[in-house]
Amino acid sequence: MPWCGLEFLLVLCGLKFSWSCPRHCICYTAPSTVSCQAHNFLSIPDGIPPNSERIFLQNNKIHRLLRGHFSPNTVTLWIYSNNITYIEPSTFHGFTLLEELDLGDNRHLRSLAEDTFHGLSRLNALHLYRCGLSTLPNNIFKGLRNLQYLHLQDNHLKYLQDDTFMDLHNLSHLFLHGNRLWSLNQNTFRGLRALDRLLLHKNQIEWVDRLAFHDLKRLTTLYLFNNTLVELSGQCLDMLPALEYLRLNDNPWSCDCKALSLWEWLKSFRGSTSSVGCQAPVNMVGKDLKELHKEDLSSCSSTVSESRSQTNNLSGTVNPSMNRGVALGSGDQTHIVDPSRPGPPKNCTKPRNKVSKKKGDNEVHHSKEVISDKEDSSLDFTEGGKLEHTSPDGTVTRRKHKCSTRTTVRPPSGVQQANNKAPSSKSSLHIQTLFVALIVTNIDHILR
Numbered sequence: 001m002p003w004c005g006l007e008f009l010l011v012l013c014g015l016k017f018s019w020s021c022p023r024h025c026i027c028y029t030a031p032s033t034v035s036c037q038a039h040n041f042l043s044i045p046d047g048i049p050p051n052s053e054r055i056f057l058q059n060n061k062i063h064r065l066l067r068g069h070f071s072p073n074t075v076t077l078w079i080y081s082n083n084i085t086y087i088e089p090s091t092f093h094g095f096t097l098l099e100e101l102d103l104g105d106n107r108h109l110r111s112l113a114e115d116t117f118h119g120l121s122r123l124n125a126l127h128l129y130r131c132g133l134s135t136l137p138n139n140i141f142k143g144l145r146n147l148q149y150l151h152l153q154d155n156h157l158k159y160l161q162d163d164t165f166m167d168l169h170n171l172s173h174l175f176l177h178g179n180r181l182w183s184l185n186q187n188t189f190r191g192l193r194a195l196d197r198l199l200l201h202k203n204q205i206e207w208v209d210r211l212a213f214h215d216l217k218r219l220t221t222l223y224l225f226n227n228t229l230v231e232l233s234g235q236c237l238d239m240l241p242a243l244e245y246l247r248l249n250d251n252p253w254s255c256d257c258k259a260l261s262l263w264e265w266l267k268s269f270r271g272s273t274s275s276v277g278c279q280a281p282v283n284m285v286g287k288d289l290k291e292l293h294k295e296d297l298s299s300c301s302s303t304v305s306e307s308r309s310q311t312n313n314l315s316g317t318v319n320p321s322m323n324r325g326v327a328l329g330s331g332d333q334t335h336i337v338d339p340s341r342p343g344p345p346k347n348c349t350k351p352r353n354k355v356s357k358k359k360g361d362n363e364v365h366h367s368k369e370v371i372s373d374k375e376d377s378s379l380d381f382t383e384g385g386k387l388e389h390t391s392p393d394g395t396v397t398r399r400k401h402k403c404s405t406r407t408t409v410r411p412p413s414g415v416q417q418a419n420n421k422a423p424s425s426k427s428s429l430h431i432q433t434l435f436v437a438l439i440v441t442n443i444d445h446i447l448r
Contacts, residue, residue, distance in 0.1 A: 063085055222240065232248070249274040
């Protein structure tokens with residue numbers, strides 16, 4: 001009697017009940033469906049009709065998926081929330097009708113063969129969330145040109161190889177949040193020209209190449225909140241002409257001069273953005289980058305900014321020697337040339353007009369002083385031509401005065417300096433000669 005009631009309900013819903021069905025499962029036709037969810041199955045149950053279009057096996061304890069478990073007629077297959085640890089590479093080969101495959105929440109799956117999904121030309125949605133995946137093989141998504149939804153969130157992915165998504169020309173939603181990604185390279189998202197939403201929050205992203213989003217011309221939603229971003233180039237976001245929603249909150253943003261390009265981009269953006277909370281420098285903590293004025297970002301330590309460019313390099317490749325001066329000179333004279341300022345070193349002894357500059361509240365103090373563009377960049381030297389102090393990392397501490405006082409040049413010891421009062425030896429000899437000549441003349445005159 002209960003089965004009759006169930007069949008009656010299915011008929012009311014427009015479904016025709018099927019009596020050919022695995023034990024403990026419910027099957028019906030139009031469309032042909034097998035529902036075996038939440039029965040603690042340890043393996044795929046026997047007796048699934050070969051013409052089944054929809055198969056629901058979620059919330060069981062299935063361990064393995066092998067070739068022959070399912071029919072190529074399958075259109076929808078849900079096997080989420082099981083204990084799957086292994087999928088035979090050929091399990092889905094020939095499933096040209098499969099449109100939705102949900103393998104999510106199989107936390108011990110951990111790895112997949114490169115050709116697991118090859119040939120699924122009609123696949124529209126692929127769910128691989130919470131599967132314990134730490135890597136994705138090369139070409140794992142090859143040929144999935146109709147895929148629109150890819151769920152990879154809440155795995156252990158640390159790195160995405162270039163061109164991983166190259167064939168996903170119709171992908172509109174990519175979910176990568178809740179992983180351990182730390183970098184986004186230039187070709188990480190190459191080929192995703194139809195992508196509409198990209199969710200990257202709750203990762204460990206600290207490095208974003210300025211061309212990382214160059215193919216995402218139709219992206220409207222980008223989530224980067226809750227990562228470890230210190231800075232982000234505005235040029236990186238310029239690659240997203242269709243962007244409407246952006247979330248950058250909960251990152252340790254440094255609101256010094258390196259944040260200027262992001263600040264300028266945010267000022268021109270017409271979409272919706274979250275707050276961009278500053279975590280450095282100290283006087284900016286708690287402020288929103290969007291609310292700052294340009295002059296708030298104009299003064300910061302060049303040394304701090306350059307070293308951060310090396311370690312985080314959020315806007316492209318930086319030469320490792322950027323923050324090191326190049327030593328030039330001859331003999332016992334040495335000049336340190338700032339690589340950011342081309343041209344020969346300036347002569348420290350030449351007179352110059354200094355521009356007095358008050359230290360702003362947001363100035364970062366460091367062993368290297370901030371030098372304005374109009375000031376000389378030569379270093380101070382002590383006696384013997386040696387630098388005043390060189391730290392273990394090779395940086396040079398500048399003295400308060402950029403140039404030492406020029407000392408008076410004195411003659412070598414043992415040489416008397418000439419002056420106007422002291423007659424020369426030649427003058428004395430000339431006088432003596434005249435005196436002798438005068439005496440001789442007088443004697444000659446007397447004798448005559």
